[in-house]
Amino acid sequence: MELPKVLLAPMAGVSDLAFRLLCREYGADMTYTEMISAKALCFGDRKTKALLNYEGEARPRAVQLFGSEPETVAKAARELQGDFDFIDINMGCPAPKITGNGEGSALLKNLPLAGEIIEKTVKAVDVPVTAKIRRGYTPDWDVAAEMAHIAEECGAAAITVHGRFTSEMFSGKASLDAIAEVKNAVKIPVIGNGDIFSAEDALNMFETTGCDAVMIGRGAMGNPFIFREIKAALCGEKINPPSIEEKIKTAKRNVELVVKLKGEYIGVLESRKIVSWYVKGIHGAAEIKRRVNSAKTLAEMEGILDDLLCRAYN
Template structure:
C-alpha cells in the first residue's frame, strides 16, 4: 500500500513518523540509528544562534549531518531576527535539507533570555524571526511551537498562522503549554485547530508512544505527520512499528533480547566513532539505561551503566544482562 509522505517546501518526506529534536540525546549517532529503523526525517539538537555568531566549536559539532539520516534539519534557537538569519546562513555549511526554528523549548535557560517557548508570548516577533530566516536561506524553513506559554495564553493557532504568513513551510505543534512542560496529557485538539487554520503541513507532537497512538493522532487531528521524541529513547525501532501499522495495520513486535542488545551496542559504537570512546561512553550511559528499561534486574544494570568507560565494559554488561534474563528461577533449580 505504501505510506503517503509529506512535502515540506521542495523536500519530500517519505513517511509520517519524524524524529523530534532532543537536546542532549538527539546527536548524530542517535539520529542515524532511528533513521535506520525508518524515521522519515530527523532534526538536530537545538543550536544557539548566539553561539554560532562566535563559531563555537561544540555548537558547530551539533550541526554535523550524515547522509544516513536524511532528510535532515538543523534546528536553531534565539530571539533576534538578524542573529537568527546569520545562524541559518552558517548552518547552510552543513547542507541541511531545511532549517527548523525552535519556539517550543520550555527550559528556563532558553526561555529566560526570551528564546524557545518564550517567543509564544510575542507572536509578532515570531513572524519577524521566520521572515528573516526565510529571506536568508534557499532551503525551506519550519517552526516548532507549543500550545502556548500557559493555560491563559493558548495561542498556537495565532502563532502558526503568523509563521505561515511569514513564509514557514511547515509547523510542528507540541500540544502542551510551556507551563505544562512534559507531564499532563497532550491536548491534541490544539493540533487539530492549527491544522484547520493553516495550509502548510502540520506535524503533531505529544504522547505518541507507539504505533497505535501515532495512528490515533493522525486520525483525530488530521495532521500530516507525527513527531516522536522521548518514546524513541532506548526504542529506535518504534519507527519501524509505526510505519508497519500505518502502512498495513500490521503489529511488529519489539526485537528479541539479543537483537535489542545488538542494536544498543551498534548505537554506542556509532557514538564512539563520532566522538571518541572516552567522551562517547560517558554520554552513552543514559542511552544504555533506556535500552535496559523493563528487563529483569534493570535497576541494578542501570546503576552499572553509570560507570561505563569503554566498549569492553559495555560488552561485559551485555553478557551479564543476557545471563540474568536466561536464569532459571531458584524454585526450578
C-alpha cells in the first residue's frame, strides 16, 4: 500500500469519526483514529472499541495504537488489521499519564524496547506498520534519526516526525531541520509534522525537509478546508479559502455528525469546543461561544449556528 500524501494527524479528543469524515471530504488522503490503548483493546474495553468506529470512512484509513508491551501492541494490531490499512504506533505522546506508564514518547528513552514493539507488530500483521515520534525526550536526548533508523531496521513502512522534543510539549517552533535529518538518515518514507497551519506551510514542509507526506494536526481543528487548500497548492491551482457561510455550515454539519454518532447529550457537550474552533476569528465569536456553552440540545445548537448564518448573509 502506497503512503498517501496529505494526512490528518491522530488527535485524542479531536480526530473522532465525525471530524475524520469531514476531513476526508475536504481532501485529506488518509486520517488516523485517536490514539487507542493496546492494553484496553485487548481487555475488550467498551469505550476503547467505540473510538474505532470507521463506518462510512473510505479506505485507506489508519489506526494509532499506544502501549509499552510488544506482545500486547502486536496482539491489538492483529485484531485491527482487517479494518485498517496502516497501523501506527504512538511514540510521541508527552502526556504524563501516558509517559508515566512507559508509553508514548517515553519509548524514546528506551530505543531497544521501541524497536521490539515495532518488530513484533510488523511480524504480527500483513498491513504496513508505521511509528510516530518526536525529536527525542529532551534537547540533550536528540534521537530522531537513530530511532528512525531502528524503526526502518525493524520493518516499519514509514515514520512520522513531529519536530519537537517531548519536553517542549507544543511550545516554540517545530524544527524542520530535524525532519530533514531523519529524511537523510532512512530510506523509508518520512511524514513531516508540526506547525502546518496553511497550504504555504505544507509546501514549505515538503520543500525544506524533502519529506514524502505531510501530517496536519491543530491546523485542521475547525478548519478541514486546509486539506482542500493544500491539495490545490500541490497542483499549482488557486486556493479557495472558505467563506464565513461555508465555515458555519460545516460547523453545523460537524455538530450534527457528532450528535448522530455519540448521541445528543455527549454530542452537544463535545460540540461546544468544536463550534468554538470553527467560529474563531469570525465577528461575534465571543457571544456565539457563550451561547453555545449553555446549549443543551441539538436544536438549540443548530439555532445558534442558523442565527450566525443569517447574520453572515445580511
